[in-house]
Amino acid sequence: MPDVQIQYSKSASMYQLFFRKENDQKTTHYCPGCGHGTAQKLIASVIDELAIQDRTVFLSPVGCSVFSYYYFDTGNIQCSHGRAPAVATGIRRTLSDAIIIAYQGDGDLAGIGMTEIVHAANRGENITVFFINNAIYGMTGGQMAPTTPIGVKTLTTPEGRSKSRDGNPIGMCELLASLQAPAYIERCSLSTPKQVLRTRLAIKKALDYQVRKKGFSFVEILSPCPTNWRMSPLDARAWIAGELEGDIFPLKCFRDVPQEIQPDSLSVIRPDIVTLLTKDSILKTSYDGPPRAPKYIKIAGFGGQGVLSAGELVAFSALEEGFNVSWLPSYGPEMRGGSANASVICSDEPIGSPVVDCPNVLIAMNNPSLELFENSVTNNGIIVLNSSLVERKPRRTDVKTYAIPATDIAKKAGLVSAANVVMITALAAITGFLHVSTVKHSIGNVLRKKLYTDKNLEIVENTLSYLREKEMM
Amino acid sequence: MNHVEIHRDECKGCAVCVAACPHGCLVIGDTLNLMGYQYVEFVGNDRCTACGLCFTVCPEPGALVVYGMKKV
Ligand SMILES: Cc1ncc(C[n+]2csc(CCOP(=O)(O)OP(=O)(O)O)c2C)c(N)n1
Ligand code: SF4
Ligand code: SF4
Ligand code: SF4
Numbered sequence: 452m453p454d455v456q457i458q459y460s461k462s463a464s465m466y467q468l469f470f471r472k473e474n475d476q477k478t479t480h481y482c483p484g485c486g487h488g489t490a491q492k493l494i495a496s497v498i499d500e501l502a503i504q505d506r507t508v509f510l511s512p513v514g515c516s517v518f519s520y521y522y523f524d525t526g527n528i529q530c531s532h533g534r535a536p537a538v539a540t541g542i543r544r545t546l547s548d549a550i551i552i553a554y555q556g557d558g559d560l561a562g563i564g565m566t567e568i569v570h571a572a573n574r575g576e577n578i579t580v581f582f583i584n585n586a587i588y589g590m591t592g593g594q595m596a597p598t599t600p601i602g603v604k605t606l607t608t609p610e611g612r613s614k615s616r617d618g619n620p621i622g623m624c625e626l627l628a629s630l631q632a633p634a635y636i637e638r639c640s641l642s643t644p645k646q647v648l649r650t651r652l653a654i655k656k657a658l659d660y661q662v663r664k665k666g667f668s669f670v671e672i673l674s675p676c677p678t679n680w681r682m683s684p685l686d687a688r689a690w691i692a693g694e695l696e697g698d699i700f701p702l703k704c705f706r707d708v709p710q711e712i713q714p715d716s717l718s719v720i721r722p723d724i725v726t727l728l729t730k731d732s733i734l735k736t737s738y739d740g741p742p743r744a745p746k747y748i749k750i751a752g753f754g755g756q757g758v759l760s761a762g763e764l765v766a767f768s769a770l771e772e773g774f775n776v777s778w779l780p781s782y783g784p785e786m787r788g789g790s791a792n793a794s795v796i797c798s799d800e801p802i803g804s805p806v807v808d809c810p811n812v813l814i815a816m817n818n819p820s821l822e823l824f825e826n827s828v829t830n831n832g833i834i835v836l837n838s839s840l841v842e843r844k845p846r847r848t849d850v851k852t853y854a855i856p857a858t859d860i861a862k863k864a865g866l867v868s869a870a871n872v873v874m875i876t877a878l879a880a881i882t883g884f885l886h887v888s889t890v891k892h893s894i895g896n897v898l899r900k901k902l903y904t905d906k907n908l909e910i911v912e913n914t915l916s917y918l919r920e921k922e923m924m
Numbered sequence: 925m926n927h928v929e930i931h932r933d934e935c936k937g938c939a940v941c942v943a944a945c946p947h948g949c950l951v952i953g954d955t956l957n958l959m960g961y962q963y964v965e966f967v968g969n970d971r972c973t974a975c976g977l978c979f980t981v982c983p984e985p986g987a988l989v990v991y992g993m994k995k996v
Contacts, residue, residue, distance in 0.1 A: 455925065459979035459990040477934050477986055483961065484938035488983025495985070522985065644944040644977045651980070677938075684938040 462495035464504045464524055471521040480518055484684020486641045486674025487516050490583055493651045494552065495523065497658055507550045508542055510535040512564075514556035515589040515676075533564020536571035539578040550661055551578040558588040561597040561623050568623070572667055575632030577712050579657045579668045582623060585676040586695065593679035597621045600699050605679075620699055624671050628705040634666030636706040640673040642692040646702070666710030673700055738773030738799065745798035746884055747807045749824055750874075752816025752837070754782060754789045757871035760897055761814065762793025764875045767893040768885045769797035777805035790819060797884070812882075814874050815841055816857070835878055837870060853881055853923060860913055866903060869910045876914040880924045887911065926974040926992045928966045934987040937961035941978035941988065947971040950978060964988075 461467070469476040481488045498504050508526035511519040512535055520527035526549070530538045535553035542551050560568050560582050568580065587605060588594040594607040598620050602611040612620075624638045635657055639650035650672055657668035673695050675687035682690060696702055748765060752758040759780045766778040774797040782791035794807035811832040815821040817840045825845055828834060832850045839858035857873035872894065879885040894907050918924040928949065935957060941964060942950045949968020957963045964987075966972075974992025982988050 455927075455991045455993055457989060458974050458992040459976040459988070461986040461989075465985050477931070478936070478959070478984055481983060483936035483983075484940055485983055488985070489940075489981060492983070492985055493980070641981075644981050647981050684940050685943055688940070688943075 462492065462499050464495040464498040464507070465492075465522050466524045469521045471518060476521075479522060481515065482676075482678045484675060484677045484687065485515070486585060486672070486676070487583060489641050489647060490581065490650070490672050490674060491516070491519065491522060491554075493647070493654050494554070494581065497651065497655045498525065498550075500655065501658055501662060503550045503658070503662060506548050507552060508546075510538055510551065510553045512553075512555040512559040513590075514559050516554060516556065516583065517590070519554060533559050533562070534567055535559075536564070536567040536576070536578070536580065539580075540571055540574070540576050543576055543578055550658065552658075553578060553580045555580065555582055556589065557582070557584045557586065557596045557598040557623075558591075558594075561621055562588075565597075569627070569630075572627045572633050572669065573630045575634070575667045575710055575712070577661055577664055577666055579661045580670070581654070581657075582669065582671040583674045584623070584671055584700070585674045585679075586620070587676055587679050589676045589679055593676075598623075598700075600694060622700060624669070624705045627669055632667060632710070633669060633706050634708055634710045635660050635668040635670075635704075637669075637704045638671040638673070638700060638702050640691055640696055640702055641675060642673065642688045642696060646692075649702075660709060663709075664712045666712055671700075673702075740773075743774070743799055743884070745796065745800065746812055747810045747829075748795040748797070748812040748814065749792060749807050749810035749827075750795065750814040750816070750871075751790070751792035751820030751824055752871075753819075754791045755868075756791075756816045757868055758791045758816060759793050760899075761871035761875050762795045763897045764872070764890065764893055765795045765797070765878070765885070767896050768875075768879070768889045769795075771889050771893060772885060774798060775800065775802050777802045779805040779807070790823075792820070792824075812878065814878065816870065816874065818842060821845065833882065835874055835881070837874060839870070853877065855914075855917075860917060861910055864906065864910045864913055866906045866910065869903075869907055872907050872910050873914045876911045877918060877923075880915060880918050887915065925969065926972040926990075927969065928972060928978060929989040929991065930964055930966055931987050931989070932963045933958045934984050935961060935963035936984060936987075937963055938983065939964070941982050944977045944981045946975070946977065947973065 509523045511529045513532040539551045539553045584598050586598045587596050595605040599612050604611050624636050637653045639653045640646040653670045657670050660668045673691050677684045677687040750761045766776045769776045777796045779794040783789035796802050809829050811829045813828050813834045815836040830849050834852045837857040838854035839856045845852050855877045857870040860873045861867050861869040879887050879890045949972045953965040976990050979988045979990050
């Protein structure tokens, strides 16, 4: 007897375990019989087949499929409501090899995101949009969508959608097909196994067009929402076949005209523009010294301590020394008071995400910052703390701690708000990862009030004297 | 022999696969799984063609695995 082999099983493009809620989920969060699950499995199996998993970026929308990033073992971005086509455009212009999938519901795409999809289609972006039309807002409990058929009762149309009051349902394929640029537009359905197989073909064609740089591809998928339609999963599928596929949303290919995209026109990184922009710049655009360890820096304190500008000071200095740099501020609504922190990454390599969860340098300007971030510092990391305000020593024994009375040093020089400059000077002098001369030079770039430049430079010198006196450098 | 392996605790009992199978190989059983759903059972020992339709229509990524004799 020949061996029995696996013919169909979970896609390699989906995680084996989903790290949602508990760490070992195997099921999705979708309701029983929801079309999102089927559509996403089809997409995953095509990603496998085209061998594009390692360069796919999956854009989740707002809506029931917001959590898609828990399922797709690809690049993932969760976009603001309706904005996936704009995000896709940004990725397209920077990563020419990425395969970009915008996955959007009908509230997301045809409601709040109508502008983005129309313009992305009109530009003929080489991206793929999967439009899951379940004729309702699923996640929020069943309100009318732009695609809800006339007469259908929803939470917001308790007597049924009315043409005179609510307008007709919008056919997105028809609308986009009025534009010249799109390469491929097709409407499919998940109503029957046969239609599911056809949908897979359309998904494959759409992604294949993108791989071959043939332009904008758009697949609308009529998809059941048994929960908000208040139907069984099987009745919901029958309702699609009987009510949606007919006159309202006919299943067909609306456009199949592959475009020739000029690869160069997609890139924003044009050497001539880079030269133009950097010609007179102090910034190094390249660095050819020995490799430097990346720094993941968290600077935290209360608002008004200059935490964010401390981050800018590090960022500007690192730029000047040829690092790739990201700076990400985080603060509450208060202008003064409250707490604030800045995440700064300095790396020889390109930076994928500006988020710093586990810093290898923590600059703690006050007590709460040490409480909040001490445990997140990596093994052998560095904590620089403002000992004028931080009352306790770090509990961690696997990190190096430097206590600098920053507020006192700044106050003594008559500019208490410059405690941040003391801390950054100390960081540079102690670790040597930035030259103090570069920091001094950057102070002028960062300071809002130029009046205080000299004062700040004096404070840098005072800090260096303190460090020498304490034999910290 | 062609057959479908059911991961009972990943099945939400929606019966979409049951309706999709051209040979009546799947039924919803009486027992509840860990999520509280009556999950699907495979009863198609001689009839299953390993066509994969049940897998393809099922909304859950890993509830079903289809085994067959044909070479992959
Ligand atoms: C800016 C903004 N406006 C409104 C909402 C509320 N909201 C969340 S999901 C949603 C609609 C989702 O419907 P759809 O795109 O059809 O996706 P489904 O849930 O049906 O898959 C709305 C209006 C929000 N989260 N953000
Ligand atoms: S509410 Fe509707 S669209 Fe959302 S998960 Fe449930 S069935 Fe799917
Ligand atoms: S593989 Fe095909 S024949 Fe076998 S159970 Fe599934 S749908 Fe039925
Ligand atoms: S195996 Fe899938 S399609 Fe079949 S009942 Fe379970 S969840 Fe539904």
